[in-house]
Amino acid sequence: MRRLAIILAMGVLLNLFGCTGQAKKTADPTNEEPLNSVDDVQNGLVHKTLTPEILSKVKDDELEQVILYNIAARIADDGDELGIVKSLTPGQRAIYVTMIVEGEVDNGGFNQFYYNPSGQFADMMEDAFNIIEANQYADLVKQANTVYAGIKEDLEKYKDGTTESFSESYDNNPLNDLDDKFYALDEDGTLSKLRVKYIRSNIKEFVTD
Secondary structure, eight states, X not given: OHHHHHHHHHHHHHHXXXXXSOOOOOSOTTOOSOOHHHHHHHTTOOOSSOOHXXXXXXXXXXXXXXXXXXXXXXXXXXXXXXXXXXXXXHXXXXXXXXXXXXXXXXXXXXXXXXXXXXXXXXXXXXXXXXXXXXXXXXXHHHHHHHHHHHHHHHHGGGOSSOHXXXXXXXXXXXXXXXXXXXXXXXXXXXXXXXXXXXXXXXXXXXXXX
């Protein structure tokens, strides 16, 4: 169920940013109401501003999505995803990056993570997982970055925009072995629990009023 929520969150982000990873400027940055285009789908989980009062009322099983969508709304207004993510507090950045990584890997493995625009966050992964004390994940993504560095040049030939080439990029790809290790780490939902624990313990990092 939790993995489904992460994938749904990724779907909303794709709707905001489009297939190329470019954000769509669809919202008035002065509007503090939830984004209507996403609110109808996500039942009011998207807020342009987060206050201590709002966060205190959010259920634990919705807290990660609220943080993710708040950041996504800021990116949609600005259009510079990487720039916004770099400007976030360490905690905000950790939640955003770890959820992006989890969503991509759960959906299509590390190969998909690096293939898509999400790969721009590769250098942030290790720190992001360490911040929320997901140390085994931090070690795993460090290994993934090392593996990818060794095959990056070979994978470039598959980036022609076709599904056929994307599918072929999985053949004999050493990143595939790391996918199973990632899934095994989170069979009991540990990653989500660590994110929620960090948010609750560092709430000031997530207040945007």
